[in-house]
Amino acid sequence: MAEQRVMRIFLPFVALQSIAFYATAMDLPTPALRECITAGEQLHVTPAIREFFGRLDGAVLFNQYGPTETHSVSSLRLDGDPADWPLMPTIGYPINGADVHILDERLCPVPAGVVGELCVAGPPVSKGYWERPELTAQKFVPHPLEGGTGALYRTGDLARYLPNGQIEFLGRRDGMVKIRGYRVELGEVEARIRSLRSVADAVVVARSSGVGDTRLIAYYRPGGQPVPDPAALHKELTTCLPDYMLPSAYVPMQHEFPRTPSGKIDRLALAAGEPPAATAV
Template sequence: FERFGDQQPQLINMYGITETTVHVTYRPVSLADLAGDAASPIGEPIPDLSWYLLDADLNPVPKGAIGELYVGQAGLARGYLKRADLTATRFVPDPFSARGERLYRTGDLARYRQDGIVEYVGRIDHQVKIRGFRIELGEIEARLAQQAAVREALVLAVDGPSGQQLVGYVVPQDANAEHTQLRDQLKAGLKAELPDYMVPTHL
């Protein structure tokens, strides 16, 4: 901006998610955005999409309030392949549609500012992005907890030597279990069910 100003070339901030193939909103970024306090103004929906900021009961939130971003209409995926449970959780009936359409629960939090601009606030769940992969920490925790040797489990993304990495913390059923053997057993169980990038570097 210092060199060229904010008109040409023009920078566009586009919010998007895979489940909507791929972008949902667009906003030309201006010098005024840099001076404002918004972390990321995400603009307005692309014309063939709809979006809503809703509370936990699927009611629209007022200006200034934070809500979860829901997306619908053209481009929306039908669900997750062979994951009916996850599809039912994330692709929900659109309460504003008379045609039985669905909305996608993004898990992203946003807020309508008083000036009408929507700004991205953060995640509603434990999703992180590591080496370009979006990872639900809760899914890894659930897979750990399903293993017979585990009483409790927690997974965090922490800073490592080459960026963020996954670290799992486990309370074993048997307090006297041999740690190295248990770790190897748990990692093998995770590798059988999850892609390599979702297996914690350390347990």
């Protein structure tokens, strides 16, 4: 990036985090960079990302949202002092032409501030799945709202409109779990762990014993030596997370997290493994 004087990059959060972490840890400047666009995964503004953009001269970060079945449908511009950027930025405002709605289970609009399913209509929506008519009919439904035309794509993502018109992304419906009766979004727990200076990256999965006892397991990559102790991480997290959101075990990872063919973290592979008993707290 430095040698080729790259000015604009488009990449998912996992790649941005890796670049930011290594660029800052090894003091590798990228002075030409002016614009970065991230999409495909929920953006967490980690310490490495704050430091990376803090070293740049006026570079901006765009957080965009758009599932595979659509073009990008919303965007948020982050500029100014990265120290002031939120830990979990919103996905911004709908782009021109995107018809974005937050709907309940009956496909009726919910008021601002109420959580519902993020649904998209208009030019950004694709025509469906190739040779998968049943799945297409399930996910691409006739537009149910007055004045709406064409298909409405049900993303399966949870979100809500904020009073300022921005959309707050709250993760997948299958990423929301119940711990002792409380609803917990795994991405929020991950963001808090990634905000710790001693952690380079983290993934949280929910594991059930089969008798209604669901617990959180945190897998983390250390940010340096010595490797942070699970008990120390747990103690740090008690200052920013309520008790029911605290992982019950922490698993240090010496290598990269397993990936899907598309490059995203393979959460199913992590969930299938057994965490070492010694990491429990």
